[in-house]
Amino acid sequence: MKRMKKVAALLLAVVMLASTAACSSDKSWAAKNDSLTVPIGSYIYELYAAYYSASSQTGDTAAGSASSQAAESSVLDRKIDGKDAKTWIREKALNSTKSLFVIDRKMKDLKLTLTDAEKASIKTNTDSSWANYKSTLEGYGIAESSYQLAAAEYSAKYQKVFQATYGKSGAKAVPDDELKSFFEKNYTDFSYVLCKLYKTDSSGNYSASFTDSEKKKAEAEFNDYASKISAGTMTLQQAADAYKSVDSTISVQNDTANLKTNLQGYPDDLVKLLDGMKAGETKAAEISSGYLYILATKNDIAKKTADEMKTDDGRNNLLADYKGQEFSDEISKEADSISGVTINEKAIDSYDPSMFAAEK
Incomplete structure (x- = not known):
């Protein structure tokens, strides 16, 4: 009887060992x-x-x-x-x-x-x-x-x-006041017009850089636009319309972005330009290693807060x-x-x- 018990115990141990080995070799799961x-x-x-x-x-x-x-x-x-x-x-x-x-x-x-x-x-x-x-x-x-x-x-x-x-x-x-404060301290609202300092082919692809005289002419026009906008005699839209004779594809772009994280990937020189501007100020500058000239207006971020917070999607994106x-x-x-x-x-x-x- 004792011998049978020992044999049974030994068989059980073998079965358990086989079961453990099978489990340890199971690669179908990770955790x-x-x-x-x-x-x-x-x-x-x-x-x-x-x-x-x-x-x-x-x-x-x-x-x-x-x-x-x-x-x-x-x-x-x-x-x-x-x-x-x-x-x-x-x-x-x-x-x-x-x-x-x-x-x-x-x-x-x-x-x-x-x-x-x-x-x-x-x-x-x-x-x-x-x-x-x-x-x-x-x-x-x-x-x-x-x-x-x-x-x-x-x-x-x-x-x-x-x-x-x-x-x-x-x-x-997060209380609304705290979220509003984060938005106004970290986000920038701006409008801009871009001037390409290079030529494109019929497909819109780069073909050649501007000559020095072409580049200086474009820069002079954009600097003039900036002066007129600052003086209140021209709007950014009017500046874009005025330049359409040179580039028919030009348009006013608007964005509200957290340039501290800059997930949109704006050029560093543009971020630096906007960071040094006050609300309501307009500046023109060369960016992107001389491939673009920008005319930018920094808007009052506080005026965008209500729009950002009024929808669930806007609030949730800001919260994220x-x-x-x-x-x-x-x-x-x-x-x-x-x-x-x-x-x-x-x-x-x-x-x-x-x-x-x-x-x-």
Whole structure:
């Protein structure tokens, strides 16, 4: 009898060992807890996104080009934030994967759920972008469902948690007065007309630079316009109309932007020009390394506040600009220290960032 018990115990141990071995060799998932299992495809997508984030941070333009060796050398052989690129990419991908659990947990804590309309929007957005990325992502072993979880679904939940945190009734709700103050201190409202200091062909493409005399003539006209606008004898629109005899495509452009972050990518010399101007002031100046001459009027930003705040979209966009980085940092920090999540180290370690360097 005792012998039978020993044999049974030994067989049970063998079965348990086989079960454990099978589990440890399962590379279908990257991480999981008691309510969410993140498939390995979602991690690969995060690794892919981190690779190209590293590419942009190193200023690399070769990634994804025909020369995979040049791409790998320019991205993976560099350092980012004091770390070798491979380490940085892996850490960022893992942090992004853990962030899926952070947002999922916050959705539950805040008692938030996705509506049927939001779920439909997630599917629509996924299908739309998947059509463009399918061949590339499937080549790396990323299924559409994994892409949806890491991209559109995460984004929808992220925005929902953000609004529940900083929105009007959120735990860290931002008062209107505070948001207005941020807008007026950080944003610039301006109108401008651009003069090309070069010639174009029939298709509108660059053909030749202005001669010195042509350049001086254009600059003189724009400086004259600036003087007249400052004196109140001409408007910016009238200046544009006056220059149409030279360039029929010229027009007045208007923008309200946070030039401190300058996500729109305006030339540095334009940002510096506007920063040194007072509301109501008009100036003309050469920008973009001598390719353009600009006539710009800086408007009173306070007059734009009501327009920016009157719609939900406007207020939400401003709120995202104000608190977006703070929220992102918080999610990343929580992801680094999250508990109760099992990481499938064997699965994620089997994927190396260099796999993306060969993309053409």
